[in-house]
Amino acid sequence: MPVPEEMTRDELIELVGEQGARITALSEQIAVRDRQITVMATQMAELAEVNETLGERLAKLEHVLSRNSKNSSSAPSKDDGPGRTPPPAKAKRGGASKRKGKQPGTPGANLAWTDSPGDHKDRFPRGVCECGTDLAGARDLGVVDRYQQHEIPPVSVKITQYDQHAVRCGCGRVHTAARPEGARPGPVGYGPNLQAFAVYLMVVHFIPVHRCVELLASLTGAAPSVGFAHGMLTRAAGVLTEVDTRIRTLITLAYAVCCDETPLRVGPRTPKPGKKKAEKYLLVACTELFTHYLLGDRDLATFKAFVIQDLAGSVIVHDRYQNYDSAELGELTHQLCCAHLGRDLDGAGEVYPDAHWPTQIAGALRGLIHEANLARATGRDAIEQTIKDELIKRFRDGVRVGLSDTTGHGNRPGERKARLLLEVLRDREPDVLRFAHDLKIPPTSNQAERDLRPAKVQQNISGRLTSEKRTKDRYRIRGYLSTASKHGRNMIEALREAIRGHPWMPPDPTPT
Template sequence: MKQQVNDISETLAGLLSELQSLRKTVDSLYTENRSLNCNVDRLLKENRELRKRLEKYEKPPKDSGNSSTPPSKEPIRAEIERRTKSLRAKSDKPVGGQTGHEGTTRKMVDTPDEIKEVSSHYCRQCGRDLSEIEGVLDYVTQEIDLPPVMPIYRERRFYKKICSCGCCNRDYASRRRGGNAITFGKNIRAIATYLSVVQCMPYERLQSLFATMFNVSISQGTLVNIVREMLDKSRPAIELIERLIRESAVVGFDESGCYVNGKLNWSWIAQTVYLTLVFRDSGRGAKVLEDRFGDPLKRMIAVTDRHSAYFAIDFLNNQICLAHLLRNLEYLNDIDKEQTWAKEAQTLLREAIHLRNEKPTDVIPKENWLTRLDDLLKENLDSLRKEFNELKRGIIKCRDYIFNFLDNPAIPSDNNGSERRIRKLKVKQKISGCFRSETGADAFHALHSIADTAWKNGQSPLDAILALV
């Protein structure tokens, strides 16, 4: 009996020793497990960061065909691909001129400035003299050429007349002190302004062109002064354009960055079918338009992109640019070619645009189109990439401004008119880099407004500038 009790004590002691050993093992495993969990968390965090960094390489690049990225910021490869890819659906019509299209060709004038008769002076076979033989007219052609360009020096002599009463009479302005006796005429001033603003030529090239083609020596400083003087003469015309835009019912707006003396400014455009007004401001907010146009904004229907500044203004109504939406949807097609939501949305917008093109003057009810759009917006896109829900939320915000162009034939379905008109400033900036002064920038904006307004009304931009001189 005593032996059995001793065996129990030893057994308990052994079990206690094993339990302590197991506890140490458990503690060791627990510590190791915590260390492993920390490493897993670190690795997961690192994996998420790496995925995020690699995501931009996995996504298709954004360009002017699937986003609002301007062509000037595209790589060369994207530009080449863009030339062979278009958002416009492929037509079943043959390439080239369509049936019924009236072609145009150069026509011969009735009274040419110069006539040159071409005939043979000797026989090509026997060598006999043919100068006395009267030729028979075979055919007639005409050639268009430019005369050799030489400057015209026009001298003006100003005479004063003294009346018997002693009064000195001058029907001309007094000569300015320090002024040069030789000045440049209105044609030179108009051509210099036209080439600088409409053709976006920098002053150095203008100087070279005048010297090479017109044999006129003119400094870059004089060219700058000519353009600045044209700014002062353009103010009445700009005031008229601005007043007419205030009275317009449908106005397209857009804005784009421009650099003036190294500082970022914003070029704004307000345009209609017949008017263009471009101006510069330091801001990009709604206050710019409110300060410029005031209460007439409440009577305007604004055609814009989805920039938030336009929806902070109390317009009569809005129409967002469907071309922008189609590009955004095209990007979703690029990142997920298996989904159908973006393709269905594109089809909806294109059908609406096509219907308006087929019926350019009809008032088309938009309720059915909004119903179809709402059906698309109700779909659950959580299984797709986050970009789908982001665009969906953006469309929901501007849902009431998508199909207004169907109700009113005067409203365009896109804001391409504004973008085309403001593109001239990007061309100028790409060629010259930036504007060196605020006065030079304002001159370009004002004169571009006048030249483009003239072009919209079927007039020559050069003639419009010439009228200012």
């Protein structure tokens, strides 16, 4: 191409036109690129926002999956759920691994020899000697070996006919013999032993009613119907109304009462309007001697119908569920369960792995519990004051440090729960440490959790219970048997007494 100085005017005009067209084309390309860059920037911003949202959801999911029975209120039965992080193995005491079986120093158990056997049998050799002589005529040389065998007789249903006679007194009055205790209306029925066995299998060992009938048929030869076995729940519960009322009353007189609640799958599978799940809640109020259940909902109306409203003179030990603090239940004295607090502190330690305060607070609580147990075991009525003051100081210092460490954090999963926990430990210190000042108060609601555990076992074995009314019957019987067992009574015998019409009654509390 010639230089501009050598080009004619027309050639210059043509060149300027071509360059203008090129500039216009390049400008359009730049504008397209700018639009593409803008779109890409918008897409990148949207992707960054989505990525942030997904990151938050992933963090929440990981936090939920990391919850187990050691760092939250999750049930131990859920620890092995898909994707869940199991709790860490317990540290070995002294660093040594524990061998299987009985541990050194623990009490043993054996089938002991008795000097008063129920039967005695002599055994002699039978047959023929090598010489051909019958051993029946051999000379007795005395006992050279002894063996005692503990055995039960074969169980078989025995049919007894009772003929109730009428007699006429000399005065003219007629008297008719009563039927045997536990007899039902009609010409034929099962006796109190078999009735008690059926209720015992269903209520204590959670055997489903069809399997209960099969088991009775296999062991006794009796063939009760499913309807009979299921109906025994109502019959047994019916004779326990007065006992249940007495147990409830005795619980209201207790110095400290442990309470807890758990969901229970009962009734239709379709949730009621306004409910997310088709389930009820089983509440328990208990002491070392008494157990009382109520089937209802996890709402304030159920709590008001339960024994809690009558515990104004007791200390109520619970897991911080909000209904326990409702003003509608009256002025209650609380002891917050330190086992739940300890699990929440373990969870806070996972949220703040570099912080020392979760370990310090939990250690102080465990130390106070240990000292309270030690004081009770040695007959003292209080923890040694200097030790108690030191542990309480460690507790308070840990709470203060935790509160200062959690004022400016973001919204990571678990941070808000840890902050609320610290505020509870600060604002409700008397309710947290009440057990340390009064040894008659248990530091945990473990007794209530133990009394609720059978409900979880039953759900794992039988699944959903179809009848809400039969379930209420089950837990009236269960409360009676649990209370009887806590008083050293045999459960089967307590059931027999109830079915015969003479249920065992818990005694009056011993004055303190």
